[in-house]
Amino acid sequence: MKSVSSFEFRDNLSSYLDLVEKKGKKYTLTRYNKPVARVVPYYNEGESALMLADKYFGFFKTEENKNESGSEFVDKIRRSDEALKESERMRNWDTNNLE
């Protein structure tokens, strides 16, 4: 968790609140280099860290994708035949091609 002085936080309050709200950033506020408070994103009442972690756990599982692992998904998207062919072309390319 990043530490920020209370003076720095006060002078840039709006920017810091944007980072907390939109990016989930957390800050420890310090006064004269001593930690005095934490600023963390607001969760709805009763929404603990565990609830947040569970919020989208399995949310995207469907009949169509239930048997596909993360690695298989990445192989399909990132390591398509076309990408692998391009990679092979790069491997076979050498400086002699410049002559």
Place this chain on the structure above:
Amino acid sequence: MKHLFIDTSVLINYTRKNDNVLRDLLIQQDKGEVELFVGVIVVTEFFSGTEINNVKFLLAAIKIFQEFFTIIEVGFQEGMKAGQLRRSNTIPLTTDAIIAATCILNDFELVTNDVKHFSEIEELKLYKIES
């Protein structure tokens, strides 16, 4: 605090409940033990899933990136480093090379289910996923 870069495979496994890796890391992040990052390639790949055509999943996907991660910007330095990795033939694909370069230049550990694709890069720190 450890800075961890989450690869697409780990995010997909979380959203499909295939394993607990990212779920556990989210709890650790809340305790201030780790900070989780992703880059534009992970965002692009995640949004390539056909589920995203459904507005319910689209909105959830946006929330996931807003609530869970710091999005790391990739620029010229990362491009140069990725090019160097490709020239050295330690990593064949541009997308993998950009992810590796982002991790190396920002001192992130890479959390991925595809360790074999990154294992030849000595400079890259790979997060050990407990099985």
